[in-house]
Amino acid sequence: MPERDKNEASRDALRGRILALIEAVSEGDEKHATRDRLLTDIAAYQRARLPAFARLWASDVGFFGDDGLGFPALPTEVFRYARIATFEPSLTARTFLTSGTSSGRRGQHPFRDLSLYDAAAQAAARHGLFRSAPNMRLVILAPRPEQAPTSSLSYMLGRFEAWFSSGAEWVFDAERLDVGSLRRALDACCERGEAVAVLGTSFAFVHAEDALGQVTFRLPPGSRLMQTGGFKGRSREVSEAALLRALTGRYGVAAADIVSEYGMTELSSQCYRAGTERGYRPPGWVRATVVDPENLRPTAPGQPGLLRIDDAANLDSCVGILTADLAVLRDGRFELLGRAPGAVARGCSLSVEEALAGERADT
């Protein structure tokens, strides 16, 4: 069999296993052994096809040694410097870029096709966000996918509109919240007694807080909020607890119905946490580990470290991802402790990184 066909056969086989696992575990069945075998097999497949991953694996400084996880995890920073894809650029269907709010050059995550992303996103959101309500009104505090074609968040929210909604209002125009549209959309749901899911970034919700003044809503029963992301690179930060309090008061939903979503450009899958829960539960095809940043070995339960996510849906990029987030693992859930700032460190400024990014563009 020609090499190209062997490659495709391998990919197809893994893809089939990933989809089967997503289907099997999305109702809560835990199949950790199956997951772990699959993750290891995906890593072996990628090692042969992703030079950056192969180099990391071969790194001989004893840094990515045997830690029981079976393969190393690629730091998210690498996405800013190397193409992380197991396929030729000509096969790229879509590329998501990391947000430009932090510093300098943006990371890129190319996709050959979005079927695994879709399967993972739909399964995780059905279980973690929409639960018993398959079709709801959506009000979305984010740019439309066509306005932000490189945003994985906008893409995902666009898919939610297709999968889970009876209709959606997008109340963000480019980078600006349309407060009037937000109020009209929520008032209409309240008048109709129609449950609504209000979805957006944490920063967009803070923006809405500033804009809405004294206006409050009593959203109908079954309504919920989903917020995602932090304040990296933004001029203003609000604590999670303060935001939760503000949102329950503003929208009249219980804390249990305010869901936080954990995702990033470098992953295909998302994790969810209800407002009253302590940590995020990874879906059954995702393995979350907290590792010591010095030696990258798993820490003891309850010990803080760097969050590592092994995402089976990342078939065409890298299955093992070392995030920049500090976390602690308890009872299978990870609690975020905040984000390590990455290369923009020690008070060093955004503009230094931007100056270096300008230099990198020339080399």
Add this chain to the structure above:
Amino acid sequence: MDALLDPKGALRTSLRGPLAQSTRLSLPMVDWTLDRLWVATRPPRLARLFAELSVGSAGAHPQNEPGVGAIVLAGNVYAASLLPTLAMLYRGTPVLLKASSREDVFPRALASSLAEALAAADPELRQAVVALTFPRDASALQQILSRSTVVHAYGNDRTMHAIAAALPEGVAFRPHGHGFGVCHIARGATRTDATMTRTALRTAEDVAAYDQRGCLSPHAVLVEEAGDGLAFAKRLAEALDRVAERLPPGPASLEEEAQCAQWRGVAAVLGTLFRKRSFAVSFEGDAALRLSPGRRHVQVLTAPEGAVRWAQLKRLGPHLKCFASTLGPAARGAIADRLPPGTRICRVGHVQRPPLNRDQLSR
């Protein structure tokens, strides 16, 4: 200064422990940095500084400068307050040191020591220098700024912009924003085994000083002889290992370790990584320069003669604070206009020995 910095003095002895705790530098590093301050403030050097300061721009002796001088400090390099404090006091300007809440041991000790010395000459002068610490409080800082006639400030660009915006008209502002240094290893410095080893050791001391936190600290080393880049990187790693034996790094926070893990991951993918717990050196050939997270993490890049990335370095502007080279004095002088204006140019091994002179007041 004797009372504060004399290695045999009780004040300095009592300062070591608290300073190590507040700065999170190791005790040996605290001793090393205090020794350097001691040498830099010996009477002949102070006399030269005061002689420089005695001459105004028109060549006439300046009158006492009215008003109050404020120095707003960051916490990364504890000795930053020394030179502007001495300069302002010499000019008859009382000084208010606003210390960082992260590190106020040295500013307080400096203020106290100078106040005692001034009071010995005239009891009324005891209040000529005062150190204050308070957590982030815009209104308190505004009160200080509004009463000042000259302000030195240390911190990132955002802080500099915020302070500049808050200053009343007519106040002289001397921003000392964040930046970094670069070491340049000219061809002759790697010609023999002995010269390469010697050069690597000097470079290692520049990198290791203050645990690479200072705005002069080298983040990258440019090796002119392209074929020697990898060998120099290995030699630099050995040198950093030796330096760490007598000047161990201070304890790292989880955030710092996390940043370093990300940097090392990129290094392992892009280059050849040499590391131990106390350092990391990445040889990356002709790759672009990238910021280090500190903690003695440094890139080694090739920079062939005639193309020493001059244009790229020039684009870094005020963020390139120091260019240390193995070139001789005449050759170093000849390259000044190829670097951003104001870049400190010095010999490798002398990065953290900035001369106590008027030029440093505006860097």
